Amino acid sequence: MATPDGSWLTALVDWSVSLMEVIGPAGAGLAIALENVFPPLPSEVILPMAGLTASRGTFTLFEALFWTTLGSIVGAFALYGLGRWLGAERLRGLAARIPLLHPEDIDRSVAWFHRHGGKAVFFGRMIPLFRSLISIPAGVTRMPLWKFGILTAAGSLVWNTIFVLAGYLLGEQWHVVEMYADILQYVVIAAVGIGVAWFVWARTRTLLRHKGAGRADASTAAGEEG
Template sequence: MLSHVTNAILALGVYGVLIGMILESCYIPVPSEIILPYAGYLVYSGRASFVGAVLAGLVGGLIGASIGYLIARYGGRPLVERYGRYVGIHARGLDRAESWFRRHGDGAVFFGRLLPGIRTYISLPAGVAEMPWGRFLVFTFLGALPWTVLFTYVGYALGQHWTQVGSYSHAFFAVTLIALIIWLGWLRRRRKAG
């Protein structure tokens, strides 16, 4: 069923990218690792501009993340726990995202948008903690930008072979993890110095 939904979304071109990213950021299991490379393929095939494809991915991601944030902010964790299972939100994933958010605050939203397994959940603890919506949008945008640009570009570069992007997602995750470790080390040193 998921593959049929994904194929239907992809058939819509750039609008499908927008819809797919809204759904992915709202916890519907439509993987951005498929949607964004397809956006790059649309650029490769001349059916979209690179800027248009990236904007569709970013705007869709921001809309979806905002929906999750607002649900968590106004419904709280009890609402998320009660109905989250219907869209693939499990207590374990929510616990990890909340722990990550408590430890790292704004940076959790930025880096959380770059980490598979946390990226779709990070809106929930930000909403529950009532992080100001404007700040949430800024950090979500900044975190989603490199992910969106990279996966769109890889889809463009692979052209007709855009479906092979899965092997590149592991490399991106490794680079993100290294950057995160460096950032956490810098924060720790700054706290000790202050």
């Protein structure tokens, strides 16, 4: 089988194919469930493998789509449960102890998710990295289980269909799709990096401004007392 260079990726491909060949389409579902819980596992590799295995007749294309989507839902609910366990109050406490963060940041995030959580869950299932992480704020805000399940299933089905079909149609050349998936992932990582850098810069500037104002007030008060 032709695989991109990199021993870890080759090992992942071999493991995924072996899993699917041993336990059938449920193996694809298990692999995707694990990918949802551990984001470093690339769905952009596992899903085309499911399509490739289906093209060889090990199982049908419908089974590949059904089980990978089911796996996505199971993995998403695991992280949803983590979010519910954390809860907004516990996150506020953590934010109070983390430099540059404030409990109010959690309040604003929760308020935003209450307004836009449905769109975030659906479209988030089609964005690398956020595919898994979006389940946590859904749990924190206690999005209704039925709503979270439907949106997760719909978004996952769109994402899974694209990559499973790519593997099914491209066959041994499945890895071609990975080049385009990598571009999307790099764009997302760059956007996250820029966002984090901007937040740190803006919050640091605000803190320095407040400290400067505090020192000025102290100097003024000392002058008046003198």
